Amino acid sequence: MSKGMLPTVTDEYGFYEMRFESIGGLGAHLAGQILAEAGVLGQGLNGAHFSSYGSEKKGSPVKSFVRLCAPDREVRSAAPITRPHLVAVFHEALIRTEKVTAGLRPDGIILVNTTKSPEEMKAKLQLESGTIAVIDALKIAVEEKTRVNTAMLGAVARIADFIDPDIVRDAIKRTFERKYPQLVAANLRTFDRGYEELKMVEFKAAPGVQPKPFAKPGPLYGYLDAPIGGVVINPGNSALKDLSSSRQGFLPEFIREKCTDCAQCDLVCPDFCFSWAEGQDKRGRPAMVLQGIDYQYCKGCLKCVEACPFNALVAARETEDYAESHRAPRHLVVHA
16 A cells, blocks of 8 residues: 555544554653644644543553544544454553453554563464554663653554654654653654554464454343442452562562662662561571562552662563562462
């Protein structure tokens, strides 16, 4: 498809729809805003952008929606996008906690910010077929000293190839030069790298395998089975929470050899992630000994790294294998 043309893949209403799955702090809302601005103001399309989120804070789940269509059609819907042509997952850990592939069309494309290959992501997403795209947006953002969103924008512009990347670049420039002109060049480099470093593979369905039929999600309750007003049906229980999706790609790495069990890390940890057990200090005296970190409850705030006076905790790029293999089981230890 030629750049700057109309989308040829649309739904029955003429829309090309995108859903961004992210967490607060990664800039998915701004990415959707820039993309919609590029399509509507830059290319003359009709479109809409809006986001859905709860508490406005870093680490909380965010969904951002973009609808684009030909200029002779009107956008009359502000409903969340349930049948996207493109899903962009800004944070890989959301795959464990959110239904990121829900409603994805059989011919749709899912883009994931990850270090994994498309083949590895196919297994993790448990998809039988479809097109899977991957980009290490966090690596690009760290190297360019920007954020994940502009790298993901570059990848999205390449996938949705009716979007003119030059027009998106202009929208990025206008967005940042208002308040942060010093960040324009870095974000444009980030966008270009996201566009160029994207990897995408189409997987064909095995013979006889049919795509799962789409079922539109309905309300949880109706007037016949709604609970009595004021009843808390989902009480807070930190033991069942998985806070790993709140991390923005970094976690504290524990170096046992440098630790003196001073507990400075435990004093600043907001979620009691540090696991302790009775043992002996270096002189053989009874003491509480730090066993490690329970990464299920770690939000990646890295306050412990700042507090540790002995560099026994360092900020490290998160990998799923590290978090799982080094997790200290909470139920087997005693907290100091």
